[in-house]
Structures are given as C-alpha cells and as structure tokens.
Amino acid sequence: MRLTYTSEVEAFRAEFSAWLDANLPDPASTTVRPRSSGDIPAWAREFQRRMFDDGWLVPGYPPEFGGRNASLYEQAVYWEELGRRRVTQSFNPQGLGIVSASIITFGTEEQKHRWAVPIMRAERTAALGMSEPGAGSDLAGLSTRAVPDGDRFIVNGQKVWTSGAHHADVLLAFVRTDPDVPKHKGISALIIETDTPGLERRPFQDITARQPDFNEVFFDDVEVPVENLVGELNDGWRVCTGSLAHEREMLWILWSQGLDQMLDAMLSQLNDGAGAGAADDPVVLDGLGSSIMDSWSLRLLGQRQLARSQRGLHVADQSLLKLLGSEAQQKLALLMLESLGPAALDRTVPEGAQSPYESDRSALSWADRYWFTFAGTISGGTSEIHRNIIAERVLGQPRG
Amino acid sequence: MEFELTDDQLELQRAVRDVLDAEAPPELARAVADGQSDAAGFWQTLVDLEWPAMALPESAGGLGYGWVELAIVLEELGRHAAPGPFMSTVTQFAPLIAEAAGPGQAAELLAPVAAGRTTGTIAVDEGAGTWDPAEVSATGRRSGDDLVLEGTKHYVLDGATADETAVAVRIEGELRVVLVPGSSVQAVAGIPVDPGVRHATITLDGVRVPAVRLLGEGDASDALRRALEESVTAVAAVTLGACQRIFDIINAYAKERIQFGVPIGSFQAVKHKLANMYRDIERARVLVYYSALTLAEDHPDRTPAASMAKAAAGEAQRRCVQDGLQLAGGIGYTWEHDLHLFLRRAKVGELHFGSASHHRRKVARLALQSSAA
Numbered sequence: 001m002r003l004t005y006t007s008e009v010e011a012f013r014a015e016f017s018a019w020l021d022a023n024l025p026d027p028a029s030t031t032v033r034p035r036s037s038g039d040i041p042a043w044a045r046e047f048q049r050r051m052f053d054d055g056w057l058v059p060g061y062p063p064e065f066g067g068r069n070a071s072l073y074e075q076a077v078y079w080e081e082l083g084r085r086r087v088t089q090s091f092n093p094q095g096l097g098i099v100s101a102s103i104i105t106f107g108t109e110e111q112k113h114r115w116a117v118p119i120m121r122a123e124r125t126a127a128l129g130m131s132e133p134g135a136g137s138d139l140a141g142l143s144t145r146a147v148p149d150g151d152r153f154i155v156n157g158q159k160v161w162t163s164g165a166h167h168a169d170v171l172l173a174f175v176r177t178d179p180d181v182p183k184h185k186g187i188s189a190l191i192i193e194t195d196t197p198g199l200e201r202r203p204f205q206d207i208t209a210r211q212p213d214f215n216e217v218f219f220d221d222v223e224v225p226v227e228n229l230v231g232e233l234n235d236g237w238r239v240c241t242g243s244l245a246h247e248r249e250m251l252w253i254l255w256s257q258g259l260d261q262m263l264d265a266m267l268s269q270l271n272d273g274a275g276a277g278a279a280d281d282p283v284v285l286d287g288l289g290s291s292i293m294d295s296w297s298l299r300l301l302g303q304r305q306l307a308r309s310q311r312g313l314h315v316a317d318q319s320l321l322k323l324l325g326s327e328a329q330q331k332l333a334l335l336m337l338e339s340l341g342p343a344a345l346d347r348t349v350p351e352g353a354q355s356p357y358e359s360d361r362s363a364l365s366w367a368d369r370y371w372f373t374f375a376g377t378i379s380g381g382t383s384e385i386h387r388n389i390i391a392e393r394v395l396g397q398p399r400g
Numbered sequence: 401m402e403f404e405l406t407d408d409q410l411e412l413q414r415a416v417r418d419v420l421d422a423e424a425p426p427e428l429a430r431a432v433a434d435g436q437s438d439a440a441g442f443w444q445t446l447v448d449l450e451w452p453a454m455a456l457p458e459s460a461g462g463l464g465y466g467w468v469e470l471a472i473v474l475e476e477l478g479r480h481a482a483p484g485p486f487m488s489t490v491t492q493f494a495p496l497i498a499e500a501a502g503p504g505q506a507a508e509l510l511a512p513v514a515a516g517r518t519t520g521t522i523a524v525d526e527g528a529g530t531w532d533p534a535e536v537s538a539t540g541r542r543s544g545d546d547l548v549l550e551g552t553k554h555y556v557l558d559g560a561t562a563d564e565t566a567v568a569v570r571i572e573g574e575l576r577v578v579l580v581p582g583s584s585v586q587a588v589a590g591i592p593v594d595p596g597v598r599h600a601t602i603t604l605d606g607v608r609v610p611a612v613r614l615l616g617e618g619d620a621s622d623a624l625r626r627a628l629e630e631s632v633t634a635v636a637a638v639t640l641g642a643c644q645r646i647f648d649i650i651n652a653y654a655k656e657r658i659q660f661g662v663p664i665g666s667f668q669a670v671k672h673k674l675a676n677m678y679r680d681i682e683r684a685r686v687l688v689y690y691s692a693l694t695l696a697e698d699h700p701d702r703t704p705a706a707s708m709a710k711a712a713a714g715e716a717q718r719r720c721v722q723d724g725l726q727l728a729g730g731i732g733y734t735w736e737h738d739l740h741l742f743l744r745r746a747k748v749g750e751l752h753f754g755s756a757s758h759h760r761r762k763v764a765r766l767a768l769q770s771s772a773a
Contacts, residue, residue, distance in 0.1 A: 001409070001468050001693055076646050156446050159619035267771035279768060282761055289760025290715070293687060293708045300403055300686035320679060384668075390678060391671035395651055400666040 005073060012070065013077040016056060023050055030356035034091040036203075036213045037359070038125045038164025044091050048122035057089070057096070057120055065112070066120050067105060072249060072310050076303075079250055082256035086355035086362070094163060095119045095126035099172040102189070106239045108232040115191055116168065127165040129173030129192070129217060130240065131159060137385050139174075140183045140237060144219060146175035147191060148226070148233075153177075153190060155198075155222040161379070163198050165215035166203040168194055173217075178234050183330060187236035191228040198222040206375075208368045210361065249309050250320070251304035255325025255376075259295050261362070262329060262369065265353070266291075278339040287335040294328035316394050319386040326376030327383060333370035340366060403474070403686070412469055419449065424480040426738040431707040432483045433741065438481035447516030451577045452490055457498065460510035467630070471637045471692035478641025481745040485519040485595035488558040490581045491634030492627075493520030496566045499623035500577040500615040521562040522631070523553035523580075523602055524624065530754050531632075532657070533568065533575055533624045538571040538604060540614075541577055547571070547578060547611050549604040555752055559586035559600030566615070567604065574619040580609055594744035599752070632753050633691040636706075636713035639749025640684050643716045645742045646724040647677050653728060664727075673723045680719045684712035704766045707759035714756025717746035 005013075010078030025043050032041040039294050041047065051057040052066035061076050070078065081090060090096040096119065103116040118124045135142040144157025155175055165171060171192045178186030194201065198220040203212035231239045266288070270279040278284045299323065305317050347365040354363035364372060377383045391397040405413065405603035423445050431437035446452065453472040456462025470491070477486060480590050488514075497509050497520075512518040528535045538551025549569055559565065565580045616623065626742040651674055654665030664670050694702040721743050725732050732739045750756060 001405060001689065001696055003699060005401060013659070057434035124491055135733055263767075264771070267767055271768055271772045285761040285764040286757050287760075288767070289707075289711060289762070292704075292763050293683070293712055293760070296690065296708055297683040297686050297712065300690050301682060303401050303403035304686060307402055311404070317682075320682060323675075324679060324683065351504040387672045387675035388668065391665070395678060397651075397654060397665035397671055397674065398663050400662075400668060400671070 009073045012074040027356045036167050037165045038167035040091045045122040052121045058282045079253040087357040092125040094128045099126035124169040126170045127168035129159040129171045131161045146176045153224045155219040159217040162215040166201045184237045189230040189236040189239040207371045252321040256298045275339040284339045291332040319389045323386045330373035333373050336366045411470045420480040420620050424482040429481040443484040452516050453514040456514045460507045461514040467692045467696040474637035475641040478638035479645045481741045485558045488521040489519045492522045496627040497632040499627045500620045503588040518563045520564040521558045523556045523567040527554045533621045536568045537762045538569045540571040546608045549607045553602045555599045557623045559602050560589045575621045576614040577620050579613040594748040597748045632706045634712045635722035635753045636688045636709040639713035640688050642742045643720040643747035646720045650724045650727050680716040684716040687712040711756040714750040
C-alpha cells in the first residue's frame with residue numbers, strides 16, 4: 001500500500017498535461033455551445049479529432065482507435081487531469097463511451113472502421129436506444145421488434161429517454177429478434193441511422209426544464225441492413241451488458257469528480273458566508289463532514305478496484321461505486337439546499353461556475369443540481385436495482 | 401497510489417486471523433462477559449507471539465512493523481471481540497510515550513512494553529468525551545523533586561488494571577504528560593457495556609510522583625494530538641472488525657433462515673439492508689486503511705484522515721448494530737447467541753474517543769479552513 005503513483009505513471013500524466021497545454025482550444029473559440037448530448041460544436045469536433053489522432057482520446061485503446069495502449073493507472077491519471085482542468089472527454093459521451101466502445105468490443109473490423117471510428121473522431125454522433133416505456137429497470141423486457149426480411153430487418157416499436165437522439169446521426173438500438181425464447185436470449189443490437197424513413201424523434205425536457213436532451217424514438221417499418229447487426233443474432237444482451245460495463249473500472253472517477261466539484265463549490269460558498277452562518281451550524285458541519293468522507297471513500301474504493309484489476313483479480317464493486325457516488329451527490333446537493341434555505345430560491349447560476357470545455361449542464365443552481373442528481377440514482381440501474389445486485393452477486397443472497 | 405494490501409500484508413492478515421480463531425474464539429469473549437475469565441492467558445499468548453512488540457520501534461526492542469500492519473491486527477482483534485490490554489497498551493500508551501518522551505527516555509520506557517512486561521494506558525479526557533488536548537484542566541505542580549497532581553480523568557481504558565498511566569496535565573501553563581504508576585491512582589470502574597473493554601475514572605487528588613516521570617520537554621499538545629490520531633485510528637480499526645463480524649453472521653443467517661418457505665435473504669427488504677451494511681463497512685474500511693497509511697508515511701493528511709476513519713467506523717457500527725440486530729430477529733436478542741459480543745464491541749467503538757458526529761464536524765472545519773487558505 002502506498003499513497004503515490006509510480007514515476008512512470010507521473011511521467012504519463014506530465015506528457016498528457018503538456019499536450020493539453022498545447023492543444024486546448026482558445027476559450028474565445030468556444031462560444032458556440034452544444035445543444036444536447038448528441039450535438040458537438042465544430043470547435044469541439046476539431047479538438048476531439050485531435051485527441052483521437054494523437055492517441056489521447058481513449059488512451060487504453062491501440063493507436064488505430066485513438067489510444068496508446070495505456071495501463072490502468074495511466075488511464076486513471078488521464079481522467080484525473082481531464083477532471084482537474086474540467087475538460088470533458090467528449091460532448092457526445094454516450095456515443096464515445098458506450099456506442100463506439102460496444103462496436104469496438106463486439107463489432108466486425110468493417111463495423112469498427114465504418115461506425116466506431118467516425119464517432120470517435122467526432123465526424124458523426126450517436127445515441128443509445130435501450131429503455132422503452134415498458135422496459136426500464138427490467139431492460140431485458142424490451143419489446144421493439146426487428147423481423148429479418150432478406151438482407152434487412154424491419155423494425156417497429158418505441159424507445160424512450162434516448163439522450164441526444166434528435167441531434168445524433170446513428171442509434172445503437174437493442175431490439176427483440178426472437179419473441180419465443182426467454183427474454184434475455186431473443187435480443188439483438190442494431191446500428192440504425194437516424195435519417196432512415198419511418199424513424200421519428202420527439203425531444204422532451206427533463207425536470208430541470210433545460211433545452212431538451214431526452215427523446216422518444218418511434219420506429220414504423222424502419223428498414224435496417226443486416227450488416228448493421230452488432231454481435232451475433234439474438235446475442236444482444238451480451239452486447240448490452242458489455243456496453244454498460246465498458247470502462248467500468250473508470251466510471252467511478254466521473255462520480256468522484258462530480259462530487260468533488262460540488263464539494264469545492266459548497267466549501268467556497270460557505271466560506272463566503274452563504275446560508276447566513278451555515279458554516280458555523282453544527283448540523284451543517286456534521287453533514288458536510290459526511291460528504292467529505294463520501295468523496296474520500298469513493299476515491300479510495302475506486303483506487304482499490306484499480307489495484308485489484310491491475311493484479312488480475314475479479315472486480316465486483318461497480319455497483320457499490322455507482323450507488324455510493326450517485327447517492328453521495330444527492331446527499332450533498334440536498335445538504336447545500338437546506339443550508340442555503342431561502343438563498344436557494346433563486347436559480348441564477350453564479351458567473352464563472354462553468355468551464356468552456358464541459359457540458360453546460362455542469363453549471364447549475366443548487367436546486368437544479370439537486371433535481372439533476374436523480375438522473376444519477378435512476379439511470380444506469382436505479383439505486384434499488386444496484387442494491388439487489390450487490391446483495392445477490394457480491395453477498396451471495398438468493399434471487400427473489 | 402496502490403491502494404490494496406500487499407501479498408505480505410495479506411499473508412499477515414491470514415496468520416493473525418488463524419491465531420485469533422484459535423486463541424480468541426467467541427467462548428473467550430463470552431467467558432469474560434460472564435465474569436469467568438480475566439483473559440490473562442490470552443494476553444500471555446499475545447506476549448509470547450511478540451504482538452505487543454510488533455509496531456514498536458526497533459530502538460525499543462520492537463519489531464518495527466508499520467501502521468498498516470498494525471491496522472490489520474486491530475481489525476482482526478475487533479473481528480474476534482478479543483479482550484485484553486492490547487488497545488490501551490499498544491495504541492494509546494506506546495504512541496504517547498513515543499511522541500511525548502525524548503528518544504532515550506522513550507526507548508527505555510517502551511522496552512518493557514515491547515517485552516510484554518508492562519501494560520499502560522492514557523488519561524486525557526475529563527468528561528467532555530472529545531479527548532481534546534485543549535480541554536485538559538488537571539494540573540501538576542512541582543514540590544521538591546516531586547510532582548503533585550490534581551484532577552479527575554474519565555474513560556481511562558484499562559484504567560483500573562494498567563501498570564502505568566500516562567496522564568495529561570497542565571504544569572506552569574504548559575500541557576505535559578506524566579507517568580503515574582497504576583498503584584498510585586484511585587480508579588473506579590463502572591459496569592462496562594462491553595466487558596472486554598473496561599474503562600475507569602481515576603482520581604489524582606494529591607498523587608505524588610518523582611519529577612523524572614515527566615515526559616520530554618516543553619508543551620506536549622502537539623505530541624498528544626499526534627498520539628491521539630493513532631489511538632483514534634486504532635479504535636476505528638477495531639470497530640471496523642466488529643462490524644465485519646456482525647455482517648458475516650447476518651449475511652450467512654439470511655441465506656439459512658427459512659420463512660414463508662424461502663431464505664429471508666431473498667426478500668428485498670432484507671437485501672437492501674445487507675447492501676447498506678456492506679456499503680458502510682467498505683466505506684469505513686478504505687478510510688481506516690487510508691488513515692493507517694497516512695500514519696505510516698507521516699503524511700500531512702493524517703489529522704483529517706484519523707477523524708474520517710473514526711467517523712466512518714462510527715457510521716458503519718450504527719448501521720450494522722441497528723440492522724444486524726433487527727435482521728437476526730429473536731435469536732439475536734438472546735444472551736446465548738454470540739451476536740451481542742460483537743454488537744457490544746462495535747457500539748463501544750462509537751462511544752469513546754469522540755463520536756462520529758464530533759469527528760465529522762472536525763473534518764468539515766478542517767476542510768473549510770483549507771478551502772479558505
């Protein structure tokens with residue numbers, strides 16, 4: 001056990017840091033903002049492409065796919081540097097982190113170059129079609145049908161919560177290809193271009209009433225070429241769980257960074273006198289201490305998981321990290337709201353709360369931030385589902 | 401950062417666990433709880449195995465192990481609800497001697513501790529329950545070659561049985577530490593919540609000790625703060641171990657106990673409680689070992705780290721004691737079942753050396769100060 005990284009890992013950090021110094025866009029060039037998680041402004045497309053070409057987009061990948069075969073610890077400091085400078089890896093995070101990653105893992109060589117590379121180089125953007133009105137926590141219960149018909153599938157049904165779909169060029173959609181077998185065994189993954197006839201997208205606002213990111217996506221006899229099937233026919237559940245698990249060893253870093261940004265903001269606002277003496281209120285201090293412990297424990301649990309992966313040990317703490325990270329953010333946002341009291345009635349976001357290299361959703365009032373934390377405890381498996389997963393898969397309790 | 405035990409540390413953990421499985425089974429804690437054993441034999445076994453010497457410096461005849469190794473031992477002692485003066489002697493008395501005494505004096509005083517001939521404890525708190533050096537008001541005054549001490553100290557672990565007590569007093573405006581032989585103090589022990597963790601109130605009124613029993617020179621506030629960071633981390637590690645044992649008992653029970661024709665662990669109401677216990681234990685575990693690591697490396701974060709460890713262990717015990725006893729149902733409510741032995745050890749961990757809330761507030765104040773700087 002030790003507190004520092006090796007000198008090799010620190011050298012990697014220094015190299016990336018120097019690259020960022022040389023390549024980060026001029027803040028003045030960033031005035032055009034992304035309209036959704038499926039939209040990347042031209043300046044950001046150019047920056048993402050440069051990250052890909054120089055092997056800094058997904059450092060763990062080989063150079064062919066925008067990386068440099070970095071070790072787990074090198075990937076960890078990569079994320080630390082992005083977080084420290086508040087630079088997002090991509091304004092189309094689900095396109096890069098899930099859609100292209102799934103195609104790289106499960107797709108054919110042709111699919112990797114035709115679909116994944118353009119998404120990674122920000123030439124195209126992607127959305128993820130998983131949830132349906134009748135398939136949320138019970139994702140495998142999805143009912144959008146794809147019927148093989150010669151060299152194509154005919155797709156009918158509906159997806160919902162499809163983030164960024166109204167601006168995305170392609171969807172990775174999970175569809176039912178065999179309704180007559182147990183639900184996990186009749187699902188397939190299809191790449192569907194969003195301008196295909198019969199596909200309709202209806203964006204809707206979330207509880208924070210910002211510009212819409214969510215969509216309903218309707219499929220009415222949408223024709224999809226068979227070569228757009230990712231993985232084997234009826235083996236889509238593996239792609240689905242694999243895509244959710246992608247980069248799972250690193251996801252905790254995003255939870256941790258989000259929490260730390262909130263904590264830094266809270267500490268400085270309390271020091272500035274926010275909430276009329278809240279900084280001296282023992283109840284506030286008690287809650288604040290607990291949130292600081294959440295932040296440290298999340299980081300340490302993530303580091304422990306890294307150390308275990310590095311040793312080739314089975315890693316079973318993704319659900320724990322997700323649960324801890326998402327609930328810690330919610331707890332802290334609630335604490336700040338209650339500490340501010342009437343000062344939180346105004347939703348105005350303070351100047352300078354935003355980094356030009358991050359999605360605009362990082363700049364939120366405390367009230368909106370509190371609402372937004374429910375995106376953390378509901379999406380990607382609700383907290384309740386993750387508690388079940390921990391009890392069954394980590395603690396060995398029987399399935400109910 | 402390499403935040404996992406090394407192979408050697410994992411080996412130590414297994415070895416320690418094997419010893420305690422054999423030497424400190426629940427029957428031992430039960431015999432102590434029933435008043436049928438003072439566990440002297442168990443302490444002698446630990447002495448024979450050189451455990452008291454483990455974390456002491458080699459200059460004092462110790463083995464010079466680091467704090468992470470000590471945390472491993474403490475967690476296992478908690479996991480076994482082991483009785484005896486290890487915690488007071490090794491994690492309270494020895495660190496305060498090491499911090500407050502000069503190097504020669506420390507080596508001399510710690511040698512018999514390393515050899516297992518002397519047990520010791522510290523007397524700091526005077527009723528506030530915070531172990532805050534600033535709250536010390538007991539006094540010492542010089543009288544010829546002696547010191548005369550006045551004051552009352554509360555919650556002194558093993559205060560009625562330790563060979564030596566390191567007492568924090570004010571002498572001529574400075575905080576100082578004075579060694580007082582156990583035979584010189586008047587100690588009153590109450591009825592302990594955990595019979596394996598015995599506290600006493602000691603009264604110093606007019607106790608006279610030779611002035612050579614004064615440790616080191618100058619104000620000892622910083623020495624005491626540093627020593628208490630070790631003591632607090634130790635309490636957290638023991639509490640963590642007790643929580644782990646409660647959890648192990650309940651997690652196994654939920655798989656075996658059949659009601660309505662199924663194991664109770666198949667019910668979500670039970671699953672979610674278990675998941676929460678697991679979360680709080682793992683959160684406490686990483687913070688306990690982080691604190692141990694900052695102590696091992698004398699890292700500047702040791703002050704908040706110790707408080708985070710103590711508070712996280714306190715939160716874990718709150719969850720594990722509450723939900724563990726509830727999930728065990730009627731059987732856990734009996735004296736006959738072993739569960740209460742570990743519930744007691746866990747709960748006592750919260751009650752001494754500053755509550756979880758006290759330490760959380762301290763963590764928050766430190767963070768606000770450092771954010772303002």
